Amino acid sequence: MHNNSSNGQRVGTSAAAAGDAIVIVGAGIIGLDVALVLAERGLGPYITVIAEHLPGDTAATYTSPWAGCNFSGISGNDKNALKWDRLGYTHLTKLASEQGDEAYIRRTHSVEYWDEHVPHEKIKAISEYLEDFRELPSHELPPGVKFGISFTTLTLNAPKHIEYLFRRLKEQYGVHFVRHRFPTIQAAYASPTTKVVVNCTGIAAKTLPGVEDEKCYPTRGQVVLVKAPRVKRNIMRHGRDYETYVIPRPGTDGHVILGGYMQKGSSDGSTYSYETESIVNRCLKLCPELQQFDIIASFAGLRPSREGGARIEREEIVIDGKKKVLVHNYGAGGTGYQAGYGMALEAVSQVDDVLRDLERASRRARL
Ligand SMILES: Cc1cc2nc3c(=O)[nH]c(=O)nc-3n(C[C@H](O)[C@H](O)[C@H](O)COP(=O)(O)OP(=O)(O)OC[C@H]3O[C@@H](n4cnc5c(N)ncnc54)[C@H](O)[C@@H]3O)c2cc1C
Structure with missing residues (x-):
């Protein structure tokens, strides 16, 4: 897939093919937090984040650089929002203690x-x-x-925080990033080695063919x-x-x-x-x-x-006659930074079976 991308920044050699096993579409705070949760589990080399906009860019359709940004009592009152906030607060507090200046x-x-x-x-x-x-x-x-x-x-410096995550994911965890705009969510499965796609497309989820979420x-x-x-x-x-x-x-x-x-x-x-x-x-x-x-x-x-809050949901889709896994993680509203890590933990937990297979394959490859 990456070879064919006119403006892609990485190529899909066979050595890098495993890097397509997990494709995260979107490099806002939601996609980056998913990459971080997976990378902390040792899966960094299996991840490619593919996005039209990357940290350092600005665009009206790329929300993350514009956030205030802090943890506040602004969230909804539903169980999910309260749970994701709590997980997010714990994560950000730890990050502030350990790497506050860099992050x-x-x-x-x-x-x-x-x-x-x-x-x-x-x-x-x-x-x-x-x-x-x-x-x-x-x-x-x-x-x-x-x-x-x-x-x-x-409190976070939002544009600098996502640039920090971008650097850390690449340098510490070996996550690959590609700049590319997909015409449909199905297009994210162009590589045959891709096992799971995580849809973190923010406001584009309303219009992106294959998602088109009216809520x-x-x-x-x-x-x-x-x-x-x-x-x-x-x-x-x-x-x-x-x-x-x-x-x-x-x-x-x-x-x-x-x-x-x-x-x-x-x-x-x-x-x-x-x-x-x-x-x-x-x-x-x-x-x-x-x-x-x-x-x-x-x-x-x-x-x-x-409407109804963020969507974190697993879906099985068929691509070229083969079953593939898609996880949606979008709709963070005004709380993507404070709830993003908690949302990522939940999104990742939905594909635990696929990730365990990858972890087993990784262990076998190292033997
Ligand atoms: C003024 C303001 C203040 C805010 N303050 C706070 C705050 O204090 N605290 C807080 O927690 N949150 C705050 N937020 C909310 C927060 O910014 C958002 O919840 C968060 O940025 C959403 O992130 P996201 O990753 O879902 O979307 P985005 O950052 O928009 O990222 C979407 C990604 O998907 C990519 N993409 C979309 N379509 C495609 C496609 N077809 N192909 C390839 N890539 C695609 C985009 O290029 C981008 O990389 C604030 C927001 C605003 C506007």
Whole structure:
């Protein structure tokens, strides 16, 4: 398959053929987290990540570089979201401790406010694992806020974090990357040695032939990158029809992301000065340390949302008369970084049988 790709960066020699056994379509945080989970299991040399966009690129249809980015209480209240968040928090906390600087992740104090009541089960679930969790007493809440918490969160420099994963997967684990855009999901099985394809195509899952999931929709967000070295903490306010947040960026010279918007159904990748103005005004009210700042740039990104939450599901498909395995892992919405590792563990667990066969073959080859 790779020989035929006009803009592919790797070729499929017989020595490299085993590298096609697992094909991950998509190199956003979701595809990279799947590659990491598999690589940590010793399967790095069997993985090829194939994507139209790779870390370092920017495009309206490539969401991951635009994220804020932190762990927050923004997720849904369903069991899956709560489970993936918990696994993600544990993973990111460990990464922050062991390789925080290289991975562009930092432990950061965070305060979150809600203008409406938050379901009790959700708060109970996150209070069990968030470090330094505290429910704020009413006298600490700003006017109009019904509920607030503080805890130690993880903040990430999103574009740098995916570049770190890209480097680490290649250099430490021998994962191959190819730049290529598939016309259909079935096209990802072009190599006869491919046993399993993991579909991590983000918002493209709505339109990609062979997937065409009608439940998917984009949720647009605009953010503003500023220089404000006095800001050292996260602060977020979840309103009825707005979302305001201030997130310092690790590994920068005092850069901070200000947000934001949650515009369901909008696939507009443009930025607007009136939105920048609204974001800045809302953040100034929320965060007194923001008094002195310089605006660097505004960005817009499209969260890959899905009615009912992310889809992690195994499907058996027939390609050229042969049964093949496809695992879907898309629809992370606004939580791809915080939940991505947990989602990856679940996606990988769905193909455990195929992976065990590969592991056996690998052991035999080494004998
Ligand atoms: C403004 C904003 C703020 C956010 N803040 C946070 C935050 O604070 N915390 C958090 O956890 N999340 C946050 N998110 C959400 C997070 O960014 C997303 O959940 C995540 O990036 C989704 O990743 P993904 O890998 O599914 O999609 P993408 O990053 O879009 O990756 C999709 C990949 O699939 C490839 N692809 C698609 N179609 C094809 C094809 N046909 N052939 C080959 N390749 C294909 C693309 O090229 C790309 O490599 C934020 C998002 C936005 C927009």
